[in-house]
Amino acid sequence: MNNDNKPSFPLFTEAGSAETVNARIGPDVDPRTRQIAEAVVRHLHAAVKEIEPTHQEWLAAIKFLTDTGHKCTDWRQEFIMLSDVLGVSMLVDAINHRRPGQATENTILGPFFVEGVEALPSGADICLDHKGEPLVVRVRVTDIDGQPVAGATIDVWQTNDDGFYDVQQKGAQPEGNLRGKFVSDAQGRLWFRTVKPRFYPIPDDGTVGKLLARLGRNPYRAAHMHFIIKAPGFETVITHIFSPDCQYLDQDTVFGVKASLIGKFDRVDDADQARAQQTTNPFWLVEQTFVLSKAR
Numbered sequence: 001m002n003n004d005n006k007p008s009f010p011l012f013t014e015a016g017s018a019e020t021v022n023a024r025i026g027p028d029v030d031p032r033t034r035q036i037a038e039a040v041v042r043h044l045h046a047a048v049k050e051i052e053p054t055h056q057e058w059l060a061a062i063k064f065l066t067d068t069g070h071k072c073t074d075w076r077q078e079f080i081m082l083s084d085v086l087g088v089s090m091l092v093d094a095i096n097h098r099r100p101g102q103a104t105e106n107t108i109l110g111p112f113f114v115e116g117v118e119a120l121p122s123g124a125d126i127c128l129d130h131k132g133e134p135l136v137v138r139v140r141v142t143d144i145d146g147q148p149v150a151g152a153t154i155d156v157w158q159t160n161d162d163g164f165y166d167v168q169q170k171g172a173q174p175e176g177n178l179r180g181k182f183v184s185d186a187q188g189r190l191w192f193r194t195v196k197p198r199f200y201p202i203p204d205d206g207t208v209g210k211l212l213a214r215l216g217r218n219p220y221r222a223a224h225m226h227f228i229i230k231a232p233g234f235e236t237v238i239t240h241i242f243s244p245d246c247q248y249l250d251q252d253t254v255f256g257v258k259a260s261l262i263g264k265f266d267r268v269d270d271a272d273q274a275r276a277q278q279t280t281n282p283f284w285l286v287e288q289t290f291v292l293s294k295a296r
Helices: 017-023 031-051 055-071 078-085 088-096 207-214 271-276
Strands: 134-143 153-157 179-183 189-195 224-230 237-242 265-268 283-292
Touching (some): 017 031, 055 078, 055 207, 078 088, 134 153, 153 189, 179 189, 224 283
Antiparallel strands (some): 134 189, 153 224, 224 237, 265 283
């Protein structure tokens, strides 16, 4: 109140609730913090007015968030999964990785990337547990003009045929199973051997799993392989290749599938080709070009 007993700030009304809250933000707050806070308050109040929750419903929402926090550990971030299944992680990623139309699109990193994997020679087999259908992956890395990018490093990782990453099954899977790092040659090319990826569920024994069940949604990620492509002078690309025949391709629970990231998987039944590729017959073949844009 001021000396005239008049309010210094607007008092609360249902109609003006967001404006009342935002008016309390201090004058010296930095502009970006102000922009974020005001937008969050506006949209949160608008949602509450649209939903008109009961007290019990609002307390249930608070308990849901509390339980989500309690589920978080050093190896599990339930809030990130919540962001993922609501499509927010993909939206943030899309906003931060707008690229020219020819450039390979980004998708989410996921929680199972491991730093420091040693580089392997082109043609190496990254499947150490010998489970699954053999797959040969041939990669070419170019710039947006189609010129080869030599010396690009490509990290790749995926689940095994049981649907688990090696770090989820320490002691059960060989260490480093289905992980590799490769370097493109003078023509921007490399290749490696692996197994056909398969779908798998995200952990659904927590609040996110309960939410998905309540919404009538599945917890499955469409079958995919992860890639990170880095080269000096170019933007780093974090992306996937999705298997086109996966039953969850249009239902990926974290919305990671983009049309441009659906690969072409050819089934090859040719003993001579299999021998040349150092694999068993028949096998799957993927030929993928990753297009890099210049660093901004």
